[in-house]
Structure formats: structure tokens, C-alpha cells
Amino acid sequence: MKKPRKKIVPVLGGELEMTVNIAGQGKPVLYLHAAGGYYWDDFLETLSDHYKVYVPHFPGTAPGRPNDIDKLDNLWDAVVAYDDLLDALGLKKIKLIGHSFGGMLAAELAAQRPKAVEKLVLMAPIGLWREDAPYTCANWCALGMDEILDVLFYDQKNPRVVRRMTPPSGKDAEALWTVNFIWTLGCTAKVIWPIPDKGLRKRIHRINAPTLVVWGENDRLIPPVYAAEFQRAIPNSEVLMLAECGHEPPLEQCATLLSRVRTFFDA
Amino acid sequence: MKIACFHLMPYRDLEPDFEKKYKSSWFSLPFDAVADRHKVAQYYNWTLDELEFAAKSGFDGVCTNEHHQNAYGFMVNPNMMGAVLARATRNTKTAIIQMGETAVFLNPPIRVAEEYAMLDSIAEGRLVAGFPVGLGGDFAYSYGMAPIEQRARYTEAHDLIKRAWTSSEQFAFNGKFYQLPMVNIWPKPVQRPHPPIWVPGNASPSTWDFVTKNDYSYCYLTYFGAKGAEHMVNGYWEKVEQAGRDRNPYRMGFLIPVGVSDTDEKAAQEYGPAAEYFYHKGLHLPEQLLLPPGHMTHASLTHLLTKRPFPPYAELKKMKYPTFNERDFVVCGSAKTVTERLIHIVKTLRVGHLMILPQFGSLSHPKTMENIERIAKSVLPHLRPIWENEGWEDRWWPEACKIEQRAAA
Numbered sequence: 001m002k003k004p005r006k007k008i009v010p011v012l013g014g015e016l017e018m019t020v021n022i023a024g025q026g027k028p029v030l031y032l033h034a035a036g037g038y039y040w041d042d043f044l045e046t047l048s049d050h051y052k053v054y055v056p057h058f059p060g061t062a063p064g065r066p067n068d069i070d071k072l073d074n075l076w077d078a079v080v081a082y083d084d085l086l087d088a089l090g091l092k093k094i095k096l097i098g099h100s101f102g103g104m105l106a107a108e109l110a111a112q113r114p115k116a117v118e119k120l121v122l123m124a125p126i127g128l129w130r131e132d133a134p135y136t137c138a139n140w141c142a143l144g145m146d147e148i149l150d151v152l153f154y155d156q157k158n159p160r161v162v163r164r165m166t167p168p169s170g171k172d173a174e175a176l177w178t179v180n181f182i183w184t185l186g187c188t189a190k191v192i193w194p195i196p197d198k199g200l201r202k203r204i205h206r207i208n209a210p211t212l213v214v215w216g217e218n219d220r221l222i223p224p225v226y227a228a229e230f231q232r233a234i235p236n237s238e239v240l241m242l243a244e245c246g247h248e249p250p251l252e253q254c255a256t257l258l259s260r261v262r263t264f265f266d267a
Numbered sequence: 268m269k270i271a272c273f274h275l276m277p278y279r280d281l282e283p284d285f286e287k288k289y290k291s292s293w294f295s296l297p298f299d300a301v302a303d304r305h306k307v308a309q310y311y312n313w314t315l316d317e318l319e320f321a322a323k324s325g326f327d328g329v330c331t332n333e334h335h336q337n338a339y340g341f342m343v344n345p346n347m348m349g350a351v352l353a354r355a356t357r358n359t360k361t362a363i364i365q366m367g368e369t370a371v372f373l374n375p376p377i378r379v380a381e382e383y384a385m386l387d388s389i390a391e392g393r394l395v396a397g398f399p400v401g402l403g404g405d406f407a408y409s410y411g412m413a414p415i416e417q418r419a420r421y422t423e424a425h426d427l428i429k430r431a432w433t434s435s436e437q438f439a440f441n442g443k444f445y446q447l448p449m450v451n452i453w454p455k456p457v458q459r460p461h462p463p464i465w466v467p468g469n470a471s472p473s474t475w476d477f478v479t480k481n482d483y484s485y486c487y488l489t490y491f492g493a494k495g496a497e498h499m500v501n502g503y504w505e506k507v508e509q510a511g512r513d514r515n516p517y518r519m520g521f522l523i524p525v526g527v528s529d530t531d532e533k534a535a536q537e538y539g540p541a542a543e544y545f546y547h548k549g550l551h552l553p554e555q556l557l558l559p560p561g562h563m564t565h566a567s568l569t570h571l572l573t574k575r576p577f578p579p580y581a582e583l584k585k586m587k588y589p590t591f592n593e594r595d596f597v598v599c600g601s602a603k604t605v606t607e608r609l610i611h612i613v614k615t616l617r618v619g620h621l622m623i624l625p626q627f628g629s630l631s632h633p634k635t636m637e638n639i640e641r642i643a644k645s646v647l648p649h650l651r652p653i654w655e656n657e658g659w660e661d662r663w664w665p666e667a668c669k670i671e672q673r674a675a676a
Contacts (some may be wrong), residue, residue, distance in 0.1 A: 066565035069415065073443065138408055141295075141560050144553050173573040182568060186415045186561020193413035 024048030032102030043250035060187035216245030270327035272321035275340030299610035324643035328362030367397025401563030415561030486520030517619030539588035546626030603644035
């Protein structure tokens with residue numbers, strides 16, 4: 001595994017510093033992580049063999065900087081911070097990938113700054129609402145760890161899932177891992193509580209990048225019916241529905257996802 | 268010292284296998300499947316009867332509190348209860364202690380300033396204004412606000428309310444969470460500059476800082492025993508000293524379930540099942556529902572998960588009455604036993620405001636009335652003089668309720 005280097009960049013006029021993990025060479029790919037936080041997995045590793053991959057920590061979730069979240073009051077602040085981040089990193093044209101919570105942010109960013117995004121991948125994004133398929137922040141914040149595992153994955157025994165979700169051993173190390181996991185959920189929840197329906201539907205038409213909407217057929221956290229919802233709302237979009245896959249396509253269907261994303265990016 | 272009667276207003280008739288059938292008695296528990304609406308009507312009236320009776324029997328104050336969407340205690344608007352109690356105790360010295368209406372649950376929170384002022388008017392100056400931060404689950408799940416904002420909202424709501432009470436001019440309030448162009452409340456509270464403020468808490472150091480900085484009285488609400496509380500309460504007293512405040516015991520309140528019977532053995536029979544009901548059914552909930560992500564700061568959460576100052580809720584299920592009683596989670600026994608144990612607790616923790624919970628879990632209305640009478644007759648007189656020889660003044664007690672006047676009467 002590569003060890004991504006960390007870069008600290010100022011945003012919001014210097015009010016906030018964001019921590020970005022960077023690896024690889026080539027055209028830039030910006031990856032926005034889910035509510036569970038930053039995790040360098042095989043998907044990002046392989047992607048960074050072909051592109052220069054940038055993965056920012058959502059403010060408050062970077063190691064040792066929990067209070068950074070105080071600088072964001074709402075979703076609008078967060079979107080502006082990510083918009084600033086593109087400038088701070090000197091990124092004029094990006095391929096953008098967002099997963100779940102990060103998928104919502106990615107959709108907002110692509111709508112806010114359509115000319116900067118040349119390709120967009122949304123993996124099980126939140127951000128839209130259907131009365132017949134309700135979900136709220138409680139769906140992941142009100143769960144115990146065993147329930148989270150149950151809801152997130154198609155196969156909890158998948159070695160990639162096990163690696164991701166096993167805390168380090170040792171009493172304090174395990175407790176601190178749990179603290180950071182819970183805190184990360186708390187920080188991301190700040191801008192979407194209690195229901196992540198914050199007006200994206202009114203802005204989503206501004207996205208003009210070709211968009212690939214990815215969903216796991218067995219996603220029990222965010223219902224797969226939303227794949228069609230995003231596809232209908234984004235003018236130039238297609239859906240990739242993955243079999244034997246829950247809410248975490250990069251962990252559960254890494255190879256299929258990689259091959260499809262690369263084709264999509266390079267087309 | 269001052270002794271008040273506290274009530275949670277629980278559902279008292281959950282089925283014996285309730286905790287096996289339902290995942291939680293909080294937030295997700297279906298009302299119609301579990302509750303009988305006529306029984307609920309009766310509970311509210313019993314609760315008021317019990318608190319009124321406590322006032323008549325000699326308790327110095329009556330305490331109500333606010334919780335939502337649960338069978339543990341569903342006094343959703345304590346000020347409605349407080350209004351009834353204020354009226355029922357008119358022309359007495361009973362303090363109306365609201366523990367309390369939770370400002371961050373209301374928008375705008377100025378409503379608390381108004382309701383407390385109105386209640387202090389009905390009570391003719393006998394109000395104690397409780398300022399709870401509020402349970403994380405109530406705030407996030409029942410009332411839909413981001414858990415990470417709770418403390419900042421609390422501080423801002425507090426500043427707004429206090430200014431609304433004390434400002435003689437209309438003002439504009441431009442907060443981060445609340446913006447009001449014209450704050451000019453009618454009425455103002457009878458007590459000047461405002462009613463005494465008590466802050467209930469669960470041993471969070473940030474609440475201690477808030478309390479000592481503002482010179483309020485702190486009330487430690489724990490159900491995990493006076494023995495376990497000692498370490499936490501010492502932490503509070505250290506903060507008090509660091510802040511340069513005196514060691515006035517009236518800075519400290521403590522809540523504890525109490526059951527008095529003829530003998531210790533009879534107490535086990537009378538209160539054992541109710542205590543087990545309280546811990547096994549009332550506190551039947553996955554812990555994370557009380558602590559939504561972000562509710563505790565990163566530092567406080569680290570403290571909680573590495574130090575584990577109280578047992579995980581799941582472990583309560585393994586404990587029975589003898590353990591609850593031995594570990595002072597509840598104090599039950601003969602009047603002599605209870606008196607001795609409470610005196611020890613009060614002195615060890617340096618408590619000036621003791622809040623007794625005479626109804627807990629499934630305890631029936633007649634048993635509760637009997638318990639209140641026994642506590643008032645055989646326990647309270649021995650507790651009341653505890654701090655007398657140290658000569659402290661209770662600066663957090665309404666003037667209209669001062670005990671010298673009671674003695675004169």
C-alpha cells in the first residue's frame with residue numbers, strides 16, 4: 001500500500017484548514033468519503049496507480065483536529081469550503097467521486113461549480129427524499145456497532161470489510177478507534193441532520209458532467225430505488241447496479257467498480 | 268438542608284416480559300401497542316397527587332422534569348405540572364422546582380423565559396428555575412436537532428433567557444442559532460433579578476465549568492449510586508475551588524430513589540420489584556440512543572469510553588435489587604437504615620439539596636403515598652439539620668420559601 005501524503009490547505013479565507021490525503025500521478029480525482037470517515041482502501045490504492053487522487057477529511061474528522069467542525073455551521077458552509085479547496089489545490093478540472101454522505105457533497109459541489117467537474121461518480125449518495133423510501137440520520141447514528149455492520153454490508157466476512165471494521169487491539173486503542181468513529185459520524189451529521197434533504201433537488205439540474213450512479217443491490221442503509229431518482233434528476237447519467245453488494249461498493253465489489261469507473265473516466 | 272420530592276412520571280404497568288419484546292423503552296417504543304390511555308391519564312393525576320402530598324407532608328420542594336417519547340418518564344411539559352403544583356401549594360413555603368423546562372428543545376427558547384416568569388408569578392416567587400442541557404436523544408431524535416450543536420445552543424439559549432429576564436429595555440438578539448428582533452417579555456419573574464438557577468447534569472466537566480462560572484447550583488442526576496458518584500462529585504468540588512468559589516453545600520444537589528418500610532426485609536419485598544422494574548425496564552435502551560454522535564465533545568467521549576465511569580446499560584439487566592441497594596443505586600430499608608445511609612451520602616458528597624425519588628418503576632400509587640409519608644415523618648427531620656452548624660446560607664433557594672418562616676409558622 002502507498003502511504004498517501006498529507007497536505008494542509010486553508011479554505012474559507014483562512015478560517016479553516018482542511019487535511020487532504022494525496023497519492024499517485026496523473027489527472028486529478030477528488031474523492032469525498034462517507035459519514036464513516038476517511039479510509040485508504042484497495043479501491044483508492046488502485047485508482048492512484050492511474051490518477052492523482054485527493055481525499056480530503058471532512059472538517060473535524062482529521063486526526064488530532066476534532067474542533068475544526070466548529071468552523072462549519074451548515075451545509076452551505078461545507079459546500080463553500082470544498083469549492084475553496086479546489087482553488088487551494090489548484091484544481092481546475094476534476095473527476096469527482098463521492099460515497100454516501102460524500103456523494104451528497106459531491107453532487108452539491110458539481111451543482112455549485114459545474115464547469116470544474118468533468119466526470120462525476122456518485123456511490124449510494126444521500127441527498128434526495130422519497131416518501132415511499134424514507135431514511136434519516138438516525139438510520140446510521142442510532143445504531144450499535146453490530147447493527148451498523150449488519151446494515152452496511154452484504155457480506156460481513158469479506159476480508160476487506162473485516163480489515164476496515166476491526167478496531168485495533170488493546171483496550172485504549174479500541175476505545176479511541178470507537179471514539180473517532182462516533183465523532184466522525186457526529187461531524188458529518190452536523191450539516192445534514194436530521195434528514196439529508198437540504199434542497200439538492202432544486203440545484204441538481206445544474207450538474208452537467210456525465211455521471212455514473214453506483215448502487216449496491218443489497219444496500220439496506222440507503223434504498224437502491226434512489227439510483228433511479230438520481231438518474232432521472234441528472235441530465236447525462238447512467239446507473240451501475242452491483243450484485244452482492246451493500247452500502248460500500250469499494251469494499252464489497254472493488255474489482256468490478258474499478259474497471260467500470262476507469263472505463264467511465266477514460267471514455 | 269433542603270429536601271425535595273422528585274417525580275419522573277413513568278409508565279407503571281409494563282408487562283413482565285416487556286424488555287424481551289421491545290428493543291427499547293425510549294424513542295422507538297410504540298405507544299398504542301404498550302400503553303393504556305386511561306391508565307396514562309391516571310398516572311398524570313397520581314403524579315400530581317403524590318407531589319402535592321409530599322408538599323403537605325413536609326418536603327421543602329417538589330420537582331418536575333422533561334423527557335420525550337419513552338415509558339421511563341414522560342412529563343413532556345414540566346411547566347404544565349408545575350403550574351398545577353404552584354396553584355395547589357398556594358400560601359405555603361413549598362418551592363416549585365422545575366428541573367426543568369429544557370430551553371434547547373424550544374424554538375425560540377425565549378418561551379422558557381416567559382413560562383418560568385409566568386410560573387414564578389402563579390407561585391408568587393417560589394420558583395426554582397432548572398436549566399437542563401437536555402438528554403442527547405431527546406434533542407437529536409425526538410426534536411430533530413444536530414447533536415453536535417446541543418451545548419452551543421444551550422449556552423446561547425441561557426444567555427438569551429437571562430438577558431430577557433434582567434434587561435429593563437427591549438433588545439435585539441443576534442445569536443448563531445436564535446435571532447429575535449424585539450425581546451421584551453411579559454411578564455418578568457416575581458423574583459429579582461431572576462429565580463435561583465439549578466443546573467442538572469450527569470457529571471460532564473463542561474457543565475461543571477458552566478455552573479461554577481455562573482455561580483449556580485449543580486444537581487447530579489445519576490442512577491448509578493452514591494458510591495460511584497463520589498469520584499465524580501469530587502471533580503465538581505475541585506472545579507468549585509479552582510473557580511475561587513466557597514464550599515457551600517447548597518451548590519450541590521443529588522437525586523436518589525428512596526424506599527422506607529418497617530424493616531430492611533420488608534423493604535426488600537415492598538421496593539425490590541419496583542427497583543428492578545426501574546433499572547430493567549425504564550432504563551431498557553441501547554446506550555447509543557442517549558448519546559447520539561456529536562452530543563459529547565471528542566474529549567468527553569474519550570474520557571467516557573476509556574474510563575467507563577458508570578456501568579454500560581446492558582449490565583444493569585444482570586443486577587438485582589440486593590445489588591442496587593448495596594451499591595446505593597437506591598436507598599431502601601427501615602427508616603433508621605435509610606436515615607443513616609442518606610446522612611452518610613449527604614455528608615460524603617456535600618449535598619445541600621437532596622432530591623428524593625419516592626416513586627420509581629412500577630411502585631403503585633398507594634405504596635408511593637405510604638412511602639412519602641414515612642420519609643417525611645421518620646427521615647426528613649433527621650436530615651434537615653445536617654449543615655446547620657456550618658452556618659451556610661442557601662443562596663439558591665427562593666426567598667419566599669425560606670425555612671425560618673416555616674418554623675415560625
